[in-house]
Amino acid sequence: MAPVNQPTSQLITEEGPVVAIFNVAMIGHVNPTFALVQELRKRGCKVHYFLPPVSSIRAAAVESGAVPEGYLPDDPADFVMEKCGIDEPMYHPVQEILEADRALWEKTVWPLATVLRCGEHAVARCRQLGVSVILYDPFVPLGLVTAGKLGIPCASLVTYPGMGSLSDLMCTMEAEGRLAYAASIREPYAKAIQDRFDVDLACHFLTRRQYYAKTNFVTTCEDLVAQLPPPGQHQWADELRTKFSFTAVGCLVSNSAPHVITARSDSFIPRVKSFGHSLPVPELSEQLAKGRKIIYAALGTMALSDRWSIDLGRVSSYNLPIGTTGKAFCQHVWQVLLDTLRDLGDEYFCVLSVGKQPDALDFLGSSEAEIFDQLPSNVLIRGFVPQVEMLNNYASVFISHVGFNSLQESLMAGVPLVAIPQAVDQPANARKVQERGWGQAFFKPMDTVTSDALAKALREICNEGSTYRQAVQCARAELAGGAPRLAERLVAMAQEAQEGRAALGGC
Known part of the structure; x- marks a missing residue:
């Protein structure tokens, strides 16, 4: 494994930028990306897709033109991102967590624990591949950390109508102090990540339930983006306005792109076996x-x-x-x-x-x-x-x-x-x-x-x-045109980064 402080390799290949995508094993999060992969490939990009070991999702990634990548060097078949750190918490022993807070605690822990477990491999692999730009799901701060460590541009892909669609839930959690509680859980993980990768995730933000970047693309049209509460009413909403930018690029759905219909194990069989999954x-x-x-x-x-x-x-x-x-x-x-x-x-x-x-x-x-x-x-x-x-x-x-x-x-x-x-x-x-x-x-x-x-x-x-x-x-x-529009944006981000590096003498 290459040392994490090795200089970043050349950003743009002759064929086009090398794009890395980081995602979770949730079909609502991965399905919109396959049309994007197709559009990136049309533009000569190489796409390396970091995914958990779920065969149906990885097969769709391959069909769309991406090269699947594991989150760990040996790519173990039993790796589950959502279980990272749950048995070895930094915050406090599991038995001290109230049952009512367990789901919040787990959702707070595993994205950051994944960074600590998988970060060295992700950084080294992206450096080896010469990755130019990273696109990641907001549940995967590993993409944000990898980009920060390598000094390359990144963006998150928001596959729902923005945090405004969760306003009732977020406002309730803020009023109950649960957003602040989650921030306190993140604190030791954030320190460990900064010590190891020299990247500050700003984990004190109340909105770090989702790890947005400075640039975030929403997979819909502007009219479908859910509005935030008015300014000055809720700290979490004001934080989103001032710290992050969101651009609606349009819908990524394509008739020609692969579409995963289930990401569950084939061993999970219904009592009635004759229903099947084919289209009649x-x-x-x-x-x-x-x-x-x-x-x-x-x-x-x-x-x-x-x-x-x-x-x-x-x-x-x-x-x-x-x-x-x-x-x-x-x-x-x-x-x-x-x-x-x-x-x-x-x-x-x-x-x-x-x-x-x-x-x-x-x-x-x-x-x-x-x-x-x-x-x-x-x-x-x-x-x-x-x-x-x-x-x-x-x-x-x-x-x-x-x-x-x-x-x-x-x-x-x-x-x-x-x-x-x-x-x-x-x-x-x-x-x-x-x-x-x-x-x-x-x-x-x-x-x-x-x-x-x-x-x-x-x-x-x-x-x-x-x-x-x-x-x-x-x-x-x-809604139409989201995939080509987003592909153009990612290519432009990679090219702007290359030009910036060239202006600085390749530093």
Whole structure:
């Protein structure tokens, strides 16, 4: 391994800049980047993509034209970023952490612990590759530290509508002192990072739940960026305004880019094994030929995996009752949807994505036979499907949790929405759907999502004379062009850095 103080290699190759991307194993964070990789490759860039060892994500990176890189020299198959530092905390012993603060503590620890575990390798590898510019997910401060150590430009890629979409949560955490508490947890990690890499992460900032750079790109149009609270009301919001800049570059969704549909282990098998993950093209084509309206329903990979058993009420901005798990939310919506499809009849056909949880459909029965007996004839169950392909070619309407990527994928496909938000940024996204006429939204869904209300919304949205589809088409025009625009910005950042170094005599 090369020493960390070795001079940086030449910035720009004859073929173009060398770009390094740092990301997490979350499909909502990686999927927008694959179209960007394709655009960078068109411009002669070499792209090295630092990723956890998740085969589906790395395969998509390769397909898009990137070279996958591990976070450690031996690239162990069992490396999980989110577990870094959890068993060896710097702050205080695990047993002293109150259960209510455990999730906050873990989310505070692992990004910084990842830097300490993986930093030497990342710095040495990027130097060896001659990396010119770094793009990183805000959850991965390793990208920020690596760029700082090598003296090269970097930017973060914000794959949600900005911190303004989390205003209710952030304001509550500030009022409760939890943002300050998280800053105190970060302090010893920040000191260790500065001692080792001579990079100051400014971990005292209240907004260091996400590690923004001076330059940050948001993967949407300006109109979809969520606004911060007014100046002078909240310290965290004022900090964002004064310390960081954010540029909306447009949507990165592309029909030609790879799209990961699940990043979970293949060993996680549902009780009902026959649903599969392929797109039922013959059946969908047949339904379209019969003139039927095709409903696509998918409530997000997080609710179907990481949030299946946890309380979403605390991160829902009061959209869900305290104690509501991902399972309770999904099964409520699914039961209502099935009842609705029975009432709507053969004019409608639904593809319902239910994920891979072994107990996903236990509200219908305990065996495969019982479950299938409860399904209406106009409903087809899948674990996951290729969402971009489904939206672009078959869907008349999308019943969605309106996670930011799902929202933009629907808009780019010209498909109006029924927005049923869970938590985090989704209620804010759903408000935008309602305000802009892109569909209809169901807030507080445990109370408002009923068979009558859902049937009414679906009929209105699918009505040929409705204005929803026209509104979505206008949104698509505003969003288009994000991947090429961002690729040009990154190339320009690398070239400006090269010119600056040349003006200083190559220092």
